[in-house]
Amino acid sequence: MNVSYLELLKLAAPETIVVLTALAALVVDLTSTRDLEARFRFIINGMIACAGCVAAIVWMLVMPAHANALEGMFVVDPLTQVVKIALLGLTLFTVLISMDSTFTEHIGEYLALILLAAVGMMFLVSAEDILMIFISLELTSLSLYILAAFNKRDVNSAEAALKYFLFGGMAAAFTLFGLSLLYGLSGATNLGQIAAALEDKGLDPLLIVAMVMIVLGFGFKVAAVPFHLWAPDAYQGAPTPSAAFIASGSKVASFFIFAKVMMIGFTGGETNGVHEIAGSAAWQQFVSGWTPVVAVVAVLSMLLGNLVAIVQSSVKRLIAYSAIAHAGYMLIGVMAHSGEAVASLVYYAVTYGLTTIGAFGVVAVVEARSKDDQLASFAGLSRRAPVVSLCMMIFMLSLAGIPPLAGFFGKFYVFAAALKTGAPNLGLLWLVILAIAMSAVSFYYYLQVLKQIYVADMPAGAEELRVPVLGQVVLGLIAVGVILLGCAPNLLVGVLQASIKAAGL
Amino acid sequence: MTLPFAIIAILTIAAAVAAMSLRNLVHCALALTLAFAGLAAAFLNLDAQFVGFAQILVYVGAVAILIVFAILLTRGGETPEKSVFSASWAWGLAVAVVVFATLAWAITKSAVVERRPAEQVEASVRQIGDALMTRFVLPLEVIGLLLTAALMGAVIIAMREEGKSK
Amino acid sequence: MTPLAGYLLLSAMLFAIGLAGALTRRNAIIVLIGIELMLNAANLNFLAFWRFGEHPEALAGIMFVIFSIGVAAAEAAVGLALIIAIYRHYKTANVDEVNSLKG
Numbered sequence: 001m002n003v004s005y006l007e008l009l010k011l012a013a014p015e016t017i018v019v020l021t022a023l024a025a026l027v028v029d030l031t032s033t034r035d036l037e038a039r040f041r042f043i044i045n046g047m048i049a050c051a052g053c054v055a056a057i058v059w060m061l062v063m064p065a066h067a068n069a070l071e072g073m074f075v076v077d078p079l080t081q082v083v084k085i086a087l088l089g090l091t092l093f094t095v096l097i098s099m100d101s102t103f104t105e106h107i108g109e110y111l112a113l114i115l116l117a118a119v120g121m122m123f124l125v126s127a128e129d130i131l132m133i134f135i136s137l138e139l140t141s142l143s144l145y146i147l148a149a150f151n152k153r154d155v156n157s158a159e160a161a162l163k164y165f166l167f168g169g170m171a172a173a174f175t176l177f178g179l180s181l182l183y184g185l186s187g188a189t190n191l192g193q194i195a196a197a198l199e200d201k202g203l204d205p206l207l208i209v210a211m212v213m214i215v216l217g218f219g220f221k222v223a224a225v226p227f228h229l230w231a232p233d234a235y236q237g238a239p240t241p242s243a244a245f246i247a248s249g250s251k252v253a254s255f256f257i258f259a260k261v262m263m264i265g266f267t268g269g270e271t272n273g274v275h276e277i278a279g280s281a282a283w284q285q286f287v288s289g290w291t292p293v294v295a296v297v298a299v300l301s302m303l304l305g306n307l308v309a310i311v312q313s314s315v316k317r318l319i320a321y322s323a324i325a326h327a328g329y330m331l332i333g334v335m336a337h338s339g340e341a342v343a344s345l346v347y348y349a350v351t352y353g354l355t356t357i358g359a360f361g362v363v364a365v366v367e368a369r370s371k372d373d374q375l376a377s378f379a380g381l382s383r384r385a386p387v388v389s390l391c392m393m394i395f396m397l398s399l400a401g402i403p404p405l406a407g408f409f410g411k412f413y414v415f416a417a418a419l420k421t422g423a424p425n426l427g428l429l430w431l432v433i434l435a436i437a438m439s440a441v442s443f444y445y446y447l448q449v450l451k452q453i454y455v456a457d458m459p460a461g462a463e464e465l466r467v468p469v470l471g472q473v474v475l476g477l478i479a480v481g482v483i484l485l486g487c488a489p490n491l492l493v494g495v496l497q498a499s500i501k502a503a504g505l
Numbered sequence: 506m507t508l509p510f511a512i513i514a515i516l517t518i519a520a521a522v523a524a525m526s527l528r529n530l531v532h533c534a535l536a537l538t539l540a541f542a543g544l545a546a547a548f549l550n551l552d553a554q555f556v557g558f559a560q561i562l563v564y565v566g567a568v569a570i571l572i573v574f575a576i577l578l579t580r581g582g583e584t585p586e587k588s589v590f591s592a593s594w595a596w597g598l599a600v601a602v603v604v605f606a607t608l609a610w611a612i613t614k615s616a617v618v619e620r621r622p623a624e625q626v627e628a629s630v631r632q633i634g635d636a637l638m639t640r641f642v643l644p645l646e647v648i649g650l651l652l653t654a655a656l657m658g659a660v661i662i663a664m665r666e667e668g669k670s671k
Numbered sequence: 672m673t674p675l676a677g678y679l680l681l682s683a684m685l686f687a688i689g690l691a692g693a694l695t696r697r698n699a700i701i702v703l704i705g706i707e708l709m710l711n712a713a714n715l716n717f718l719a720f721w722r723f724g725e726h727p728e729a730l731a732g733i734m735f736v737i738f739s740i741g742v743a744a745a746e747a748a749v750g751l752a753l754i755i756a757i758y759r760h761y762k763t764a765n766v767d768e769v770n771s772l773k774g
Contacts, residue, residue: 146749162699205615206612524692525688530698548715590695594694659751
């Protein structure tokens with residue numbers, strides 16, 4: 001087997017650019033900016049990181065590629081390009097909202113790890129081979145564990161990271177065991193080959209075990225009930241920008257690969273071509289067999305996430321529980337495996353990620369001044385920092401799913417795609433009804449936050465919050481993005497649908 | 506079942522049980538080393554020489570030492586007075602038993618147990634090296650990044666910070 | 672040679688022992704050891720399936736194990752660093768005493 005390394009390098013150029021940027025930020029910080037004030041260090045190295053992300057995005061826009069390298073280890077098609085661009089955008093915003101923070105002196109390392117986590121997500125998106133999926137998943141997870149522990153002075157940060165790590169390690173062990181069974185049953189590591197090898201063999205009990213273990217691993221990554229226990233602690237204890245990245249980038253990448261594994265690996269499709277659910281009766285039974293499992297997880301996530309979020313007093317914890325609920329909505333998209341469902345899922349995940357980063361950005365601003373993220377600290381924020389408050393209103397309303405914001409269209413597309421898949425998934429109708437009812441419940445706690453900001457009295461002695469101009473501009477940009485994607489969803493959906501068609505899913 | 510495999514299996518399982526149940530953490534780490542060595546023997550038994558020796562180098566040589574360091578740094582050297590098991594240990598044990606029962610049932614019912622081993626397999630270092638530089642070149646690069654990230658992160662996290670903790 | 676089921680049952684047993692330890696022990700280091708045992712059990716599966724597979728010359732099983740040994744070692748390093756950081760704050764490595772985050 002001959003491999004053209006040059007071709008491979010060209011294909012993986014965006015990833016290479018991001019890796020080089022990570023190293024550049026590290027080297028610059030260690031050699032030249034070390035003696036400067038922390039603020040300037042963050043700005044200089046943050047700008048390097050942003051430049052790298054932008055360069056990678058530009059490369060992907062200018063050099064469209066469509067290839068399958070090394071038997072599915074690295075698949076580049078228009079769909080993966082779009083998702084990677086979105087991931088880099090989320091990385092960019094994470095870097096921007098972290099520029100104002102003071103929790104660490106290891107700025108170069110912090111930015112380098114954010115970028116390495118982003119590289120892991122990019123490889124994950126491109127992987128159609130279980131070996132590559134496992135390794136890039138681990139690259140992402142390990143970087144995120146470390147990012148969660150970065151606030152060395154705070155006990156909660158270490159605790160959050162330890163819990164995240166122990167649950168994550170266990171999930172990784174389950175995933176690896178499931179993958180080993182999958183390899184054993186099919187003798188292949190490529191998703192398409194696995195599906196082809198399993199198709200005519202009927203239903204093996206080990207296959208069911210493998211599937212449950214893999215779903216469990218992914219369930220952990222997307223923080224769905226009952227594998228959600230780490231999420232509230234990790235979101236609350238981790239430094240806010242790290243939490244934002246865990247909640248956004250990692251979620252987008254995990255949902256994308258979850259849907260991909262479910263669609264290619266388990267429905268017997270082909271890697272590149274129109275797929276058809278074919279095969280024996282046992283196979284059909286099996287395919288419809290995993291849907292109820294995921295459905296139960298989705299229902300539990302929606303119920304628990306929304307109901308527990310109501311009683312939270314910490315805003316980061318509230319966002320964490322609402323994230324569990326959103327995972328439930330997105331699982332509906334995973335179940336409705338059609339091309340359109342994938343488009344709606346990616347749209348939902350990306351807009352959700354963007355909104356969450358914005359919300360965490362606002363929390364970071366408040367946290368920097370009042371030292372905690374309790375709801376009470378937000379009291380009267382509208383009079384202390386009007387621009388930031390306005391942004392928070394947009395983010396909260398979008399998360400609640402109010403038109404014309406992005407959150408509304410995300411939900412709308414996912415539910416519409418689920419309903420369109422038709423007869424075999426009649427159960428999806430009930431799920432959609434439950435999801436809509438639960439969205440109404442979620443409105444209550446999002447409004448609680450807004451009530452504190454806009455209605456509650458300012459605490460005595462509170463003065464105007466000084467928010468750096470850069471921070472305001474970044475939050476404003478994210479808010480504009482949320483409105484824009486909501487008012488003109490076709491900006492993203494059109495691109496997604498075209499690329500899915502081109503990718504042949 | 507052959508005799509070498511039976512010896513390896515019994516040794517590995519006994520060592521694993523000891524690693525999970527002994528009170529003194531240093532004893533646990535030693536039992537774990539034995540379990541890793543037993544697994545390496547099982548790998549050799551499966552004609553995977555390279556992986557078997559890698560297992561000894563990495564796990565017995567590096568990971569076990571790392572664990573002993575961590576135990577001593579966190580003063581786990583002395584035997585704890587209180588219970589070493591968490592309050593909800595019965596649930597944990599029940600889950601593990603259920604998982605094993607399910608796995609064992611699935612294995613015995615599965616069609617794969619009919620399989621016969623290939624007559625002769627070869628996985629020489631040369632072949633492995635070739636594969637690493639061709640089909641598996643990308644995972645190799647990614648694992649390089651992963652180790653870089655882990656190295657950087659482990660140093661940062663374990664390092665003592667100048668500013669005092671609150 | 673020992674049949675495939677022997678190896679698979681050994682690996683299932685190791686996985687369950689590791690899981691039991693990870694779920695029942697209080698000390699975070701032992702929990703980590705349990706996770707390492709679970710990862711090792713998966714490695715045994717890969718090798719057994721490789722040896723009994725139809726295409727051993729493809730080396731996929733061997734490769735998976737080599738990479739997963741690397742991943743598991745990295746994971747152990749990060750985990751032990753985290754445990755040391757926790758110990759610095761709490762003066763304990765017991766997971767049930769590390770519980771300031773609640774709600």
